[in-house]
Each structure stands twice: as structure tokens, then as C-alpha cells.
Amino acid sequence: MTDESSGVVAEVFQNEYVPVGATVADAVVTVTAGGGGTSRPAHGAPAAEVIMIDCSGSMSGERLVQARKAAAVAVDTLRDGVSFAVVAGTDWAQMVYPDRQTLAVADHATRAAAKDAIRHLKAGGGTKIGAWLTLARELFLADRAEIRHAILLTDGRNGESTGTFERALEQCKGLFVCDSRGVGQNWSAAELIKIADALLGTADGMKDPAGLEADFRSMIEAAMGKTVAGVTLRVWTPAGATIRFVKQVHPEILDLTGRRTDVSARVGDYPIGAWGAESRDYHLSVELGSDTIGDIGEEKLAARVSVVRGDDVLAKGLVRVVWTDEEAKSTRLNKRVAHYTGAAELASAIQEGLAAREAGDTVTATARLGRAVQLATEAGRSDTVQLLGRVVEVQDARTGTVQLKRRSENKDVDIDAEIAALGSRKTTRVRPN
Amino acid sequence: MTAACPSCAAPTAPTDRFCESCGNPLSGPDIPAAGGVWRSSRAAGGGPCAGCGGVVGDDAYCEDCGLRRGAGLDRAEDDLPGVAAVTDKGLRKGRNEDAYAIGVAGGRRAVVVCDGVSSAPDSDLAATTAVDEAIAVLLGGGDIPAAYRAASDAVAELAGPGDRFDAPACTFLAAVVEDGEATVGWVGDSRAYWLDGAGARCLTVDDSLAGQLAAAGIDAGALRLSAQAAALTRWLGADAPAGDPHLVTLRPGTAGILLLVSDGLTRYATWSEELLLVTDGLTPYTTWSDGIEGAAGAPELARRLTDFARDAGGADNITVTAVPFEPSRGEPRP
Numbered sequence: 021m022t023d024e025s026s027g028v029v030a031e032v033f034q035n036e037y038v039p040v041g042a043t044v045a046d047a048v049v050t051v052t053a054g055g056g057g058t059s060r061p062a063h064g065a066p067a068a069e070v071i072m073i074d075c076s077g078s079m080s081g082e083r084l085v086q087a088r089k090a091a092a093v094a095v096d097t098l099r100d101g102v103s104f105a106v107v108a109g110t111d112w113a114q115m116v117y118p119d120r121q122t123l124a125v126a127d128h129a130t131r132a133a134a135k136d137a138i139r140h141l142k143a144g145g146g147t148k149i150g151a152w153l154t155l156a157r158e159l160f161l162a163d164r165a166e167i168r169h170a171i172l173l174t175d176g177r178n179g180e181s182t183g184t185f186e187r188a189l190e191q192c193k194g195l196f197v198c199d200s201r202g203v204g205q206n207w208s209a210a211e212l213i214k215i216a217d218a219l220l221g222t223a224d225g226m227k228d229p230a231g232l233e234a235d236f237r238s239m240i241e242a243a244m245g246k247t248v249a250g251v252t253l254r255v256w257t258p259a260g261a262t263i264r265f266v267k268q269v270h271p272e273i274l275d276l277t278g279r280r281t282d283v284s285a286r287v288g289d290y291p292i293g294a295w296g297a298e299s300r301d302y303h304l305s306v307e308l309g310s311d312t313i314g315d316i317g318e319e320k321l322a323a324r325v326s327v328v329r330g331d332d333v334l335a336k337g338l339v340r341v342v343w344t345d346e347e348a349k350s351t352r353l354n355k356r357v358a359h360y361t362g363a364a365e366l367a368s369a370i371q372e373g374l375a376a377r378e379a380g381d382t383v384t385a386t387a388r389l390g391r392a393v394q395l396a397t398e399a400g401r402s403d404t405v406q407l408l409g410r411v412v413e414v415q416d417a418r419t420g421t422v423q424l425k426r427r428s429e430n431k432d433v434d435i436d437a438e439i440a441a442l443g444s445r446k447t448t449r450v451r452p453n
Numbered sequence: 454m455t456a457a458c459p460s461c462a463a464p465t466a467p468t469d470r471f472c473e474s475c476g477n478p479l480s481g482p483d484i485p486a487a488g489g490v491w492r493s494s495r496a497a498g499g500g501p502c503a504g505c506g507g508v509v510g511d512d513a514y515c516e517d518c519g520l521r522r523g524a525g526l527d528r529a530e531d532d533l534p535g536v537a538a539v540t541d542k543g544l545r546k547g548r549n550e551d552a553y554a555i556g557v558a559g560g561r562r563a564v565v566v567c568d569g570v571s572s573a574p575d576s577d578l579a580a581t582t583a584v585d586e587a588i589a590v591l592l593g594g595g596d597i598p599a600a601y602r603a604a605s606d607a608v609a610e611l612a613g614p615g616d617r618f619d620a621p622a623c624t625f626l627a628a629v630v631e632d633g634e635a636t637v638g639w640v641g642d643s644r645a646y647w648l649d650g651a652g653a654r655c656l657t658v659d660d661s662l663a664g665q666l667a668a669a670g671i672d673a674g675a676l677r678l679s680a681q682a683a684a685l686t687r688w689l690g691a692d693a694p695a696g697d698p699h700l701v702t703l704r705p706g707t708a709g710i711l712l713l714v715s716d717g718l719t720r721y722a723t724w725s726e727e728l729l730l731v732t733d734g735l736t737p738y739t740t741w742s743d744g745i746e747g748a749a750g751a752p753e754l755a756r757r758l759t760d761f762a763r764d765a766g767g768a769d770n771i772t773v774t775a776v777p778f779e780p781s782r783g784e785p786r787p
Contacts, residue, residue, distance in 0.1 A: 036574075258519035259505075286516075312518055317547025321519035324512070338512065340521075340574075342547070 028053045028327050030335035033356040036319075036342050037349035043308045045322035047339040048269065048356040054247070054297030065247055068103040068123055068165035069240065070156040070196075071095070073116070073141065074174040074203075075108040080143035083175055083204055086229035090236040092135045094171065097240035098126040103163050106134055109174070110145030113155035121155075123163045149178040149211070150188030157192045166250075167294050168196035169243035170219075171236065175204040178211050185211075189218040193279075197221050197249075197293050199239050202438070203229050205431035209441035210375060216445075220293035222272055225442050227435055245296035248329055252281075252289040253302060256324040259286065260309020266290050269360040270301035273367050273445045289328065301449070303360050304339060314343045359450045366395040367444040370408070374441055377411065377424065386412070386424050392444075394420030407440035489558030489592040492531035494540045494549070494772075495581040496523055523548040524578040530756065531555060535630075536562045537751035538774040539759045543717055544767030546571070550623075551715045551770040552580035554588035561631040563591035564774045565600070568643050568715040570622040570688055579608045579621035583689055587627055597627050597638035601698040605689045612691035622690030625698060626657070626713050630776050635711050638698035640687045642716055643772075645701075646725075649709030653725040656701050660687035708779050710751065717771035718762045727761045751775035 034047035071094050073087050091106060098104055103123035106116040115121055117134040124130045152172065160168045178185055192198070200215040202208070202225030212223035224235070253276070257263060268274040280288040292300070306322045314320050323339040344350050373388030389412050396404040397417040405417060410433045412422040425433075458465050463474030471478055477490055502509050507517030514521050527542040527549050534557055542549040550569030556562075567583040569576025583604035590600035604625060612620035624641025637645040642659040658668040663682040687694055718724050755773040762771040 258515075259507075259517050261519075314520075315547060316545060319521040319547055321512075321514040321521065324510075324514075338514070345545075 028334035030325060030327055030337035032325070032337040032339055033354055034339060035350075035352050035354045035357070036340040037344045037346070037352070038341055039347070039350040040316055040343050040345055041313060042341075042343065042350075043310060043313060044264065045306045045308065045339055045341045046354075046357050046361075047304050047323070048354070048360060049253075049302045049304060049325050049337050049339075050299060050356075051253075051292075051302065051327055051335065052299040053295045053334075065167050065249070066101075066103075066165040067167040067169070067244065067246070068160055068163050068196075069094075069098060069168075069243060070105050070107060070123075070159055070170040071236075072107045072109050072113070072152045072156060072170060072172045073138075074147060074176070075110050075114075075141055075143050075145070076147045076174075076176055077144050078204070078206065079175050083229045084141060084143050086232050087173060087203070088138050088141055090173070090232035091138045091141075093233050094236040094240045095126075095131050095134045095138070097237050097244070098131070099244055100127055102126045102244070103165050104130075104134070105159050106138060107152060107155055107159075108141055109147070109149070109152035109172075111148050111151070111179070113148075113152040115155075116141065121159065121162075123159055146179045147174060147176045148180050149174060149215075150180045150185045153188050153192050153198070153215075156198075157195055160196050166248075167243075167246045168249065169246070169294070170196050170198040170221075171239055172198055172200045172215065173232070174200070174202060174207055174212075176206040177208045185214075189214065193218055194250075194291060197243075199223070199243075201225065201232070201235065202442075203227075203232060205435045207435075207438065209438040210371065212442065213371070213445070216272070217274060220274065220291060223442055223445065225435070225439055227432070227439075242296070243294075245298075246294040247296050249294040251292050251295050251327060251329050251334075253292050254283065254287060254289050254326045254328045254333075255304065256287045257306055258308065258312060258321060260312045261322070262307045262309075263288070264305035264307050265303070266305075267303045267360075267364060268292070268300055269303045269364060270447045270449055273364055273447060276302075292327075301356070301360065301447075303357070303364070306339065308341070314341065316343055316345055318343055355450050360447065362395060362399060363444075363447045366392055366399065366401070366404070367441075369395060370404075370437075370441045370444045374411075374437055377437075382424055386422060389424070390420040390422040392420075393417050393422055396444075401444075404440050404444055407436045407443070410436040489556055490533055491554060491556030491588050491592060492533065492538070493554035493581070493585050493588065494526050494529035494531075494538070494552045495585060496526045521548070524575075524581040525549045525552045529553075530752070532750075532752040533557045533562075535751075536564060536774070536776045537755045538564070538772070539752075539755040540715075540770070540772040541717075541759050541763060541767075543770050544763060546770055548577055549770045550577040550580055551717065551772040552577070552584045552623075553772050553774055554584035555774060556588050556592045558592040558594075561592070561594075561629060562776055563588060563630075564628045564711075564713050564776060565591070565604075566626045566643050566713045566715060566772050566774055567604070567623040567689075568641065568717075568770070568772070570624070570685065570690070573620060573622040573690065575611060575621040576623055578611060579623040579690065582607050582611060583623050583625060587625070591627065591629055597629060597636060597700060598697050600627055601625055601638060601640065605693070608689045609691040609693070620691035622688045622693065624685070624715075625689050627698075628711055628713055628776065630711065630778060633780050634702060634704050635776070635778065636700065636702045637711075637713075638700045640689060640696075640698050641685055642683075644714055644716070644719055646712040646714070647703065647705065647709055648712055649705065649707050653712075656703070658699065660685055660699075662686070705778060705780055708777075710754065711776040711778055712758075713774045713776075714758070715770065715772040717767075717769035718758055718773055720769060721762055721765040723765075724758060724761060727758065751777050 198219035216223035369392035376384035458472035461475040502515035504520035567580040587600035626643035
């Protein structure tokens with residue numbers, strides 16, 4: 021169901037048939053915007069961009085050379101009229117361009133001046149990511165752009181306390197979208213995922229800084245393609261029901277469950293950020309109250325899902341449940357739901373396994389990473405199996421029997437595991453039928 | 454606010470379901486007047502949720518408990534002069550996806566029965582939409598192919614953009630009795646029977662592999678066909694194969710009853726023997742003629758066959774419509 025004039029379509033994929041007594045309804049909602057032409061021109065909405073470059077001591081050398089190039093390309097990719105700033109991040113955040121704490125408006129002259137300032141970036145000091153994000157927040161707050169996007173590049177782990185970092189993230193939530201990138205051997209996937217989850221952006225990492233330039237260009241291109249911001253997924257559930265989870269599952273896995281804002285007793289909003297012409301998938305799982313289970317053949321609604329911006333409902337979809345005693349119907353798996361359920365389990369197995377390894381919990385780390393190897397093998401993700409093979413000795417991939425490798429001094433081994441953790445969040449789509 | 458009746462233009466009260474003047478339903482398609490009357494099993498919109506008493510949303514689901522409001526009534530009985538109908542949800546289905554519409558206009562009697570395809574969503578809406586569209590055409594003087602096309606187009610329009618492979622769908626069965634002649638048209642596996650002193654004779658051939666084999670005189674049961682053999686090869690819906698309805702016309706020389714029924718009845722193979730168990734009081738009848746004549750008219754026959762199907766298990770929705778036929782008079786027998 022959809023309001024075609026909005027240019028947004030919501031499609032629901034599910035097996036609505038559940039066995040008698042079942043209480044859980046699962047569905048994948050595919051939201052596609054701009055497929056048939058949006059009502060607003062792609063270059064209409066005012067946009068702002070803040071580029072944060074790690075200038076800590078460890079960046080010196082090839083990394084900083086490549087980071088300078090990437091930042092310059094990013095500035096060149098901004099379209100005229102976009103408000104922007106470049107920030108150098110160390111133990112604090114420092115304006116690179118403009119030199120005052122404000123956003124400049126992109127044109128031929130400001131782009132040239134910004135690139136000149138970028139050429140003079142120097143490395144030295146520590147990594148305090150929360151402070152960088154706080155400056156970006158202040159810059160955005162002083163500007164009236166509707167579409168706010170930031171890029172954060174780091175080569176190391178955050179030097180702030182967890183509390184300081186999380187407070188900074190909390191303050192930035194809902195104000196701008198941030199794509200985060202790790203470069204080199206010392207960054208932490210868990211930290212980048214924290215930024216992605218809080219600020220609804222992508223997270224990625226690479227060992228070789230040579231890839232930054234192309235990556236920065238594509239991030240800015242994607243940001244320039246956004247036409248609306250502040251979009252939410254509004255979910256109605258029946259009396260007695262609870263939401264098990266709401267996750268973006270494509271193109272990247274983002275858990276939105278904790279991001280609910282109650283609209284009324286039965287309705288909650290989940291932020292889904294800024295949109296251009298694109299398509300994303302959301303996995304919704306609803307637990308119905310045991311006293312509202314239907315009889316055989318009865319049909320109930322488990323959720324009404326709508327895509328909302330301000331007071332406008334852009335698209336709608338219905339998640340239904342029909343109780344049946346026909347096993348042929350209730351045991352049929354919806355391909356998309358099954359596919360993303362597997363993908364999400366793989367991603368969490370890797371992340372939990374690496375967190376346990378980090379904490380010295382060998383038993384949990386072995387179990388979770390073994391499960392990850394098994395799931396990745398089943399899903400045919402040989403690249404992930406290969407990366408995991410750097411931290412575990414795979415004895416039987418099919419059963420997930422692994423042994424944790426002893427930690428070596430070679431940082432390269434660890435970073436492969438971090439790359440696997442980020443990579444597992446990226447999903448492919450299954451072909452319909 | 455008072456609205457005019459769509460059939461006779463008489464004023465109506467907002468709470469009326471039927472016109473006080475001509476008796477026709479107030480919701481549904483416009484029926485060309487011509488003094489006709491009609492009834493359908495479509496549920497009246499509005500009112501609280503049947504499950505919890507909450508408010509039902511525009512999408513037909515309750516705003517509180519999420520229960521879906523059916524498009525058709527769970528149980529409906531109607532009789533007009535010379536035509537009667539009963540539909541029942543049965544015991545195993547959550548809603549009634551069968552629907553009927555019956556009508557009388559001038560010397561013409563018309564019946565439409567549609568059975569929603571339960572593997573498709575909103576098939577109850579497909580069935581109620583189809584019967585209402587088709588009866589409007591038939592009472593306006595149109596023939597069965599025209600009624601079929603109107604119903605088919607309306608059902609196809611119910612499909613949303615995402616429903617290309619899973620669109621609302623139903624079967625189609627209609628009869629027109631006029632001038633001593635009965636014409637039956639169908640698509641799908643709802644069936645028409647002619648009942649007279651010789652027994653029950655099936656007039657239709659199911660649109661399924663099993664139906665085609667049975668029509669060719671092959672004992673499909675002996676072939677041990679898979680359940681797939683009963684799958685419909687034709688239906689109404691956005692994803693339906695194209696084509697006209699099958700037609701059969703009969704001019705009976707004897708009195709009898711034209712029965713139009715859904716597979717909720719005919720799935721129980723012994724249904725026709727039930728006719729001989731008609732009891733006025735307690736005595737079973739011994740001949741078909743006695744059974745038909747002895748029934749307290751078409752409404753009683755339809756009700757009794759429906760109850761038989763419920764007692765036999767009620768695995769599917771049941772619809773039975775009956776049109777008594779008297780060749781000598783050419784006029785309906787009440």
C-alpha cells in the first residue's frame with residue numbers, strides 16, 4: 021500500500037500464516053524512495069557537511085598524505101551552496117576550514133581555500149572522538165540546513181572514557197547523520213558501530229589508506245543525493261503486543277529497537293534518517309499478547325508500518341497474522357525474513373565473539389566466533405570465513421569447530437577481525453522468488 | 454443526513470441497511486431500477502470491532518486488537534420470490550470468504566456465488582465485490598459474460614502495486630432463470646446442479662485437472678492424484694488467466710430446482726443423499742420428488758444443505774442458493 025504521489029513505496033514481505041497458538045509475527049518491510057520521481061528536485065533541500073579528519077600522532081606519514089587527498093576530493097565533490105567545514109581531530113577538535121567556528125558556503129573560492137588549508141594538516145596528539153562530534157554538532161546547530169551529514173575518519177581507538185563518548189553520541193542523536201571510517205591497524209569496529217548505530221550512518225574500515233579517496237567521494241556523492249531528512253518509521257501494534265525488535269537490515273544492519281519515541285499507547289516512531297533515491301529493508305518482529313492470539317483461520321494485524329516525515333505519511337504497509345492448522349502454510353519460510361535473520365545472527369556472533377576475545381573470555385569468544393564461521397560458511401560468505409581465520413583456527417567450518425588463536429604482536433591479525441565485524445553488517449538482497 | 458436509495462431514490466435514514474421503500478441494500482453498486490430487488494451477503498461497513506468492541510480503521514483492521522473485519526457476513530440467509538440463499542463461515546475458517554447475491558427483476562431471476570481463494574489475501578473482499586458487480590449487470594438486463602467481465606475487472610482492481618503475484622482472487626458462478634430457460638456460467642470450482650425426480654445432475658465442470666478428468670469420465674480417485682490436481686486453473690483476479698466464462702443453458706421439461714453451491718458443500722460427497730433425509734417432523738422421504746416437493750420451499754432446502762455441511766465437519770465456507778423451476782408456469786414459485 022502506498023501513496024504514489026509521495027514517490028515512496030513500502031512493501032511487506034512475510035509469511036502471515038502461523039501455527040495455532042503462535043505469538044510472534046516477523047516481516048521485512050522494503051522502503052523505496054524516488055523510484056518513480058520525487059516531488060522535490062534532488063538539489064532542492066539545503067544541506068550541510070562536516071568532514072572530521074583524525075590528526076593524531078599515529079596518522080603521520082602515508083596515512084595523513086592519503087587523508088589530505090581524500091578530504092580535498094570530498095570538498096571538490098560538494099555541490100555549490102552546501103554549507104561545510106573541515107575539522108582536525110586530536111585531543112580536541114580544531115577548525116581547519118573555515119578558521120572560525122562556523123560553516124562556509126561551497127563555491128569555487130571557498131573550495132580552493134579549504135583545500136589549501138587541508139594541505140597544511142599536521143599530525144600530533146591523541147584521539148578524542150566525542151570532542152570531534154561535539155564540535156560538529158555545534159557547527160550544525162548554528163546552521164539552518166535540513167540535511168546534515170558528517171564524515172569521521174580515525175586511525176585509532178577513542179581515548180575518552182566510555183561515558184564521555186556515549187554522552188557526546190547521545191547529544192548528537194537525531195541532529196546529523198555520520199558515516200565513520202577506520203584506517204590503518206588500530207581502530208575499533210565496536211566504536212565505529214556505536215557511531216553508526218547512534219547517528220544512522222555507515223561504518224567501514226580499511227588497512228590501506230590509498231582507498232580513502234574513492235571512499236570519501238562516494239560518501240559525499242551519497243550525501244548530496246539526499247532530498248529529505250528526519251524521516252521516521254511509525255509502527256502501530258495491537259493492544260498487549262510488544263516489539264521484539266526493529267532493525268534496518270539492508271544495506272547495513274542497524275538496530276533501531278532502542279530508538280523508539282512513543283507517539284501514543286499503540287504507536288511508536290523509529291528514526292530512519294535522511295533519504296534520497298534509494299531502497300532499504302527493515303526487519304520488524306512483534307510479540308502479540310498471549311490473550312490476543314487468534315482462533316484457527318482468524319486474521320489480525322500485527323503492525324501497521326508507515327514512513328512518516330513531519331505530518332506527512334509517505335507510505336504504508338500492513339503486517340498480518342493468520343492462524344492456521346495447515347502445516348504446509350505455517351512452516352513456509354519467507355525468503356527475505358530468513359535471509360536477514362541469518363545475516364543478523366552472523367553479525368552479532370562476530371561482534372560478540374570479538375568483544376569476548378577483547379575481554380579475555382576465551383570460552384565465549386570461541387563459541388561465538390565458531391558459530392560465526394559456521395553461519396558464514398552456510399551463507400557462502402567465504403571472504404568473512406577467511407578474515408575470521410586470522411583470529412581462529414578453523415577445524416571444521418561446517419560444524420563451527422574452532423580454536424582461538426593466541427594473540428600475536430602482529431596488529432594486522434587483529435584488524436582483519438575488525439574488518440570482518442564491519443563487513444558482516446553489510447547485507448545483500450535476495451532475489452524475489 | 455439522509456441519502457437517496459441507489460435503487461429507487463426514496464429517502465433513507467442514516468442507520469438503515471436496507472431501503473424502507475424498495476427493500477434493496479443501501480450499500481453496493483447501483484442497480485438499474487426496473488422494479489428489481491436484490492440481496493447480497495456483503496457485511497455492512499461501520500460499527501465496532503466484533504472481537505473487542507474497538508474502533509475499526511479504514512484498512513478494515515481494529516485499531517485496538519488488530520482483528521480484521523470480514524467483507525462478507527459470517528452467516529447470511531435471504532429469500533426473494535423464487536430464489537433463496539444461505540452462506541455460512543463453517544467451523545474451520547476464521548472468516549467467510551464465500552459470498553452470494555440474489556435478485557429478481559421483472560420475469561428474471563438471477564443468482565451469483567463466488568468463493569474467495571483462501572491462499573490469496575483479501576479474497577473475502579474479492580468474493581463480495583464480484584457478486585455485487587455481477588448481480589448489478591444481470592438485473593440490469595445484461596448477460597452472464599457481461600456480468601463476468603464486470604466482476605472480473607472489479608476484482609482485478611483490488612490488487613495493490615505489491616500484489617502482482619498474490620492478488621485477491623475468487624471463483625465465479627452465476628445463473629439467470631427467465632422464460633422457462635436457465636443459463637449457468639462459471640469460472641472455477643463452484644458448481645451448479647439440476648435437481649429433479651431423477652436425482653442431482655452436475656451442470657458444471659470444475660476448472661482443475663481433477664475436474665477435467667472427472668468430466669471425461671475418468672475416475673480421478675483411482676489415479677491417486679496429488680492435491681495439486683484440485684488446484685484451480687482459472688479464477689478471477691489481477692493475476693488470472695484471460696478468457697470468457699463457460700456457459701450451459703437448459704430448458705427443463707419437468708419441475709426441479711437449480712442449485713448453485715460452493716465447494717464447502719460439495720466436498721462432502723454424500724451431500725445429495727441428504728436430500729432424501731428431508732423430514733417434515735421425523736419421516737424421511739423415499740424418493741427425490743418427495744424430497745424436493747416436501748421441502749418447505751427453497752429457503753428450507755438451502756438452510757438444510759448448509760447445516761448438513763456444517764455437521765459433516767464444516768471444513769470450508771459453505772454457500773447454497775436454490776431457484777425452484779416450474780416449466781409449465783414459467784413464473785417463479787414462491
